[in-house]
Amino acid sequence: MGNCGNFFNLIIIFSVALITYNIIISANAPLKQDFPGPSNPSSNRKITIDPIIKMPTDLPKPQKKRLFHTAVTSSDSVYNTWQCRIMYYWFKKFQNQPGSEMGGFTRILHSGSSDNFMDEIPTFVAQPLPSGQDQGYIVLNRPWAFVQWLEQADIKEDYILMAEPDHIIVKPMPNLAVDEIGAAFPFFYIEPKKYETVLRKFFPEDKGPITSIDPIGNSPVIVGKESLKKIAPTWMNVSLAMKKDPEADKAFGWVLEMYGYAIASALDGVGYTLYKDFMIQPPWDTEVGNKFIIHYTYGCDYDMKGKLTYGKIGEWRFDKRSYDNSYPPRNLPLPPPGVPDSVDFRWQQYENPHCLPPLRLELQQELNIQKIH
Incomplete structure (x- = not known):
């Protein structure tokens, strides 16, 4: 019975010593971060930290406009x-x-x-x-x-x-x-x-x-x-x-x-x-898509079925060079059905501010556009 008591005493002393050792070592060792995100550079995962547990410090900030x-x-x-x-x-x-x-x-x-x-x-x-x-x-x-x-x-x-x-x-x-x-x-x-x-x-x-x-x-x-x-x-x-x-x-x-x-x-x-x-650049580029600018440098000639007749004056045409000495007139004819998106879209965007149609009068007033006689 005495030997059993001594054995249990040794176990307790050993356990206390082991716990004390771990506490000392842990206090002097750097803490390891196991959460993904900015505090763990080795992590390639996206930031998924619950903000109640840990709030990331490098969340994206709104980018300032570069005008x-x-x-x-x-x-x-x-x-x-x-x-x-x-x-x-x-x-x-x-x-x-x-x-x-x-x-x-x-x-x-x-x-x-x-x-x-x-x-x-x-x-x-x-x-x-x-x-x-x-x-x-x-x-x-x-x-x-x-x-x-x-x-x-x-x-x-x-x-x-x-x-x-x-x-x-x-x-x-x-x-x-x-x-x-x-x-x-x-x-x-x-x-x-x-x-x-x-x-x-x-x-x-x-x-x-x-x-x-x-x-x-x-x-x-x-x-x-x-x-x-x-x-x-x-x-x-x-x-x-x-x-x-x-x-x-x-x-x-x-x-x-x-x-x-x-x-x-x-x-x-x-x-x-x-x-x-x-x-x-219509008529060669046919789709507007995600483009930002339409450059109407080339003339656009089509028959009334919407077929390009480049090199030959079409039944419908728009060429900026036709108006080198005068403003384009009001109510230019719409392009025929079947023309490419780029040509039709260009027409919708093309509105002579000298003679704006009624739907654009509010912008005409905003820009203080003066009519030329």
């Missing part, structure tokens, strides 16, 4: 003016809708003097190039106008969307640029590799491979304001130099200034993410 400023260059011609008014009309429609990061808007008017639409459209008046400098290629005024605007204007936003008068915004647009990487639409006809020999005059081999030149123009592009301040003077000088070079002028024709911007970006080390969904 971009929309800028459109324009002459004071009737042709550019009616397009700018339509462009601004649809900009205003989507500017403050959910999902939009569209900030301010500026029409950069490179005619050198104000016009009758200064109160309707926010406008910066830039000086044109000296007489003869554009050599009849008026688009060369675009980079020079941007240089002036970036130097003189008080631009609140950190990003710039460069757009054109014949762009129609069809949905709220987010900022597609990411930090120092801009966003641009890839054009199939901008082919740096094909024209490497000519381009090397302006982008020497020591600047990098020819593939450093992105297949883009200056529009549509969303780029950081500070990056554009670097690019704009280079863009202007390269474009002027290319226009003076007979070989480059012949090779690039009406897209010369687009190549100028692509080269300038590469020279200044600004890269772009290429967004095919940035824009569509």
